[in-house]
Amino acid sequence: MEATTPKKSFFKKIIAIILGFGPGIFAIGYTIGTGSVTSMIVAGSKFNMQLLWVLLISCIFSGILMFAYGNYALLTGETALFGFKKHFKFGKVLAIAIIIGITFGQWNSLMGILGISSNIIFEILAVNFEGLSAYKYETVLITAIVIIVIFYLLMLVGKYTFFEKILVIFVTLMGMSFVLSLCFVQPLTIDVVKGLLPTIPDVPGGQMLVAAFVGTTMASATFLSRPLFVKGKGWTIKNLGQQKRDSITAAVLIFIISGVIMAVAAGALYYQGKEVTQVLDMANTLEPVAGKWAVTIFFFGALSAGLSSIFPCLLIAPLLIADYQSGELDTNSKQFRIITFIACLVALIGPAFGANPIEIQILSQVFNVFVLPIVILGIILMLSNKKVMKDYKTSLGVYIGLYAALFFSLVISYNGVIALLDYF
Known part of the structure; x- marks a missing residue:
């Protein structure tokens, strides 16, 4: 009995640490979904690890913005x-524009x-x-309907703590799956180092991917929703130190998990000269190295990423509107x-029309960068306002x-405009 007690207490401590993660878990849920993956x-x-520098800079800025909004x-x-509407002369127009854009x-x-899920x-x-295989469209559509109905029903009965705990589970599974995949394939160390040097791939699609990187890693929804999640956690002015640590932890985990995903793709696909155009491409090249299990492990991580993003994406519009109102x-x-x-109905449009989910995902991340400068400027003005901050x-x-x-964000927004003009 004495030998088993320490093990149980240690295990309970680990579970307590994971479940004790703060509002930063929503930042990871928003950021590392199938869009990021x-x-x-x-x-x-x-491009191998060439865009690692974009990820690093985006995560640093994300941490700062989470800290500032929190x-x-x-x-x-x-x-x-609510603060924008209350304290800015044109705050109502600004807030509504942000709600529509995000x-x-x-x-x-x-x-x-x-x-993708x-x-x-x-x-x-x-x-x-x-x-x-002969019934792909029907199976995908029915699966999509089942997933979105389940999540809608969960939304109706859930509270903040419920959403948080579900996200903790999905994010933990996602991180473990991709780390396990990295054990099978790794990029060269020199390529990782080179990836920290700022360069933009001079090939078709390079600019769009840079914009998509920033759009998914510096997601405006992450920062604007943070005050609501901080309040939902029950934190007060006494939790300023905890809020700071939570912001830093979230930014670090976003960089590590996202970097691991990129490294897995570089190790498994880039060195073989293969690119991703369909969902199955994301795991198939791991099969020669680790067999059928590789497909299962990789897809399990991607699926966890997708499911961890559905909650935050469904929450964002009511969150922003509630924020604006009261x-x-x-x-x-x-x-x-x-x-x-x-x-939920909008979510079904892609599967219903049989659209390529990978193209939809990349484009949606690019659109996210255009509202980002306004969101950053807004918090700068609020923090500079002596009447507000006292x-x-x-x-x-x-x-x-x-x-x-x-x-x-302004540079990336310009880059995003150029990328979209080239695309269309």
Whole structure:
């Protein structure tokens, strides 16, 4: 009995640490979904580790923005859009524009997420049931409907803590799956080092992937929703230190998990000269190295990433609207149910039309960058407002980081416009 007690207590401590993760888990849920997974895999398969520097810079800026928005909420008791509306002269127009822009990007992303998740489940089933291949469209569509109905029903009964714990489970499974995949294939160390040097691939699609990287890693929804999640956690001004650590932890985990996904794709695909165009391409080249298990492990990680993103994407529109109205989210309200139901219908558009979910996902991430400069400028103005912040003074280092993030977002937005003009 004495020998087993320490093991149990240690195991319980590990579980407690995982389940004790704060609002940063939503940041990971928003950021590392199938959009991020797709972008990282496509980039790794096409350009090796060349875009690792974009990921690193995006994660640094993401950490700063999460910290800034979280501190604003704890110090003022207000949420972001409600604060914009209250304190800015044209705050109402700005807030509405942000809601429309972010909702458009996230709902487009939701189409790709549901499409890829449904395709992953189909591919796993097709491995075991060969006759199912002739009914791909029907199977994918039915799977998509089942997934979105289950998530909608969970949305109706869930609270903040419920959503948080489900996300912790999915994110943990996702991280473990991709780390396990990395054990089978790795990129060359020199390629990882070179990837930290800023360069943009001078090939078709290079600029779009850079924009997609930033769109998925520096997601505006992550920062704007943070005040609501911080309040939902029950944190107050006494939790400023905890809020800071949570922001840093979230940014570090986003970089590690995303970097691992890119490394797996580089090791498995780039060196063989193969690119990703369909969902099955994301795992098939692992098969010669690790057999059928590689497909299962890799798809399980991608599926966990997709499912971890559905909750945040369904939540974003009611979150932003509730933020604008009063700064409080009521998951039992009629408004919440109607908006999330509309989001579920939008999510089914991609699978219903049989669209390529990978293309949808990449494009949706590019659209996300255009609202980012406004979101960054908004928090800079709020933190600079003495009437709002009263006696609290933001450090020079945070301001430097925010202005650097603003400049970076403007450059990437311009890059995104050029990429979309070339695409269309």
